[in-house]
Amino acid sequence: MKLIVGLGNPGIEYEKTRHNAGFLVIDRLCDKLGVQLDKNKCKAVYGIYRYKGEKIILAKPQTYMNLSGQAVVSLMHFYDVSIEDLIVVHDDLDLPLGKLRLRPQGSSGGQKGMGNIIDLTGSSKIKRIRVGISNDKKIDTKDYVLSRFSSEDEKILNEVLDKAAEALIYAFDHDFDLVMSKFNG
Numbered sequence: 001m002k003l004i005v006g007l008g009n010p011g012i013e014y015e016k017t018r019h020n021a022g023f024l025v026i027d028r029l030c031d032k033l034g035v036q037l038d039k040n041k042c043k044a045v046y047g048i049y050r051y052k053g054e055k056i057i058l059a060k061p062q063t064y065m066n067l068s069g070q071a072v073v074s075l076m077h078f079y080d081v082s083i084e085d086l087i088v089v090h091d092d093l094d095l096p097l098g099k100l101r102l103r104p105q106g107s108s109g110g111q112k113g114m115g116n117i118i119d120l121t122g123s124s125k126i127k128r129i130r131v132g133i134s135n136d137k138k139i140d141t142k143d144y145v146l147s148r149f150s151s152e153d154e155k156i157l158n159e160v161l162d163k164a165a166e167a168l169i170y171a172f173d174h175d176f177d178l179v180m181s182k183f184n185g
Contacts, residue, residue, distance in 0.1 A: 002056045003081040004029070004168055005044075005072055007090040007113040009146075010062045019145040021091035021131040021157075022113075023060050028161040029168055030058055042074035051172050057081070061113075068113035069120030076121070087127045087171065089164060090114055091145065095132025098156040100164055102129050102180040127176050129164055 008014065008023030016024070030037060035047040035058055046059035057079060061071030076086065090111050095101055105125040108115035118124050136144050149157050167183035 001054060001079055001081055002085045002087070002172070003059065003072075003075055003079065004056065004087045005059045005061065005068070005075075005089065007065060007068050007088065007111075008060060009064050010060070014146065016148050017146050018133040018149065019065060019091055021133055022089040024157070024161055025089045025129070025131060025164040025168075026058055026060050029165040032165050032169065033058075042078050043071040044075055046075070054172075055079070056172065065113040067116055069116035069118075072117050073120045083121060083123050083125060086121075087129065087168065087176075088114060088117060089129045089131065089168075091133045092130035093133060093135040093141070093145065095130060095134075097132050097134040097153055098160050099132035099185065100129060100160060100167065100183055101132070102167065102176070102184050103127070104176055104180070127171075129167060131160060131164060 006022030006026035008020030014020055030047060033049050035049045037045045037047045039046050043063050044059045044061045046057055049056045049058060057075065059075055061068045063070050090113055104127055107124060108118055117126060163183060167179055170182065171179045
């Protein structure tokens with residue numbers, strides 16, 4: 001069993017904001033796989049995709065970004081998912097828009113949702129896909145991450161959402177090192 005979690009904030013006011021890049025990847029993956037996020041439990045909305053006899057849980061925490069670990073840990077316990085079978089997708093201010101960075105482990109890099117997951121799981125050995133959202137130093141960070149993408153940025157965003165979804169699908173059958181070598185950049 002695998003658990004793939006996209007980070008973001010619930011609610012209409014946060015839809016399509018930069019901070020919800022993880023949610024957007026999960027939405028794109030669900031579209032590609034025909035999965036509905038029709039379950040609401042463990043402080044998350046999620047759906048289950050069956051692939052070669054294995055359950056793959058696609059989830060969006062409903063706890064708000066900074067408490068994402070509550071939903072992740074709850075899902076891991078409920079479905080008995082190991083840390084090795086968890087992949088987290090989140091936004092990254094330090095990467096240019098359109099770039100993906102896949103890592104097998106590491107610090108939160110200042111991403112508070114990822115930091116909460118690391119704290120509550122007690123491990124930094126969590127596979128992750130970081131989605132570049134760029135950074136505008138002229139705007140307060142909180143305001144920037146909660147801003148929506150411009151129509152010009154959405155074109156770039158659509159390409160990276162497809163690429164992230166493809167990387168996750170590739171991860172169903174391949175070791176994460178292979179996924180990283182194919183999709184980093």
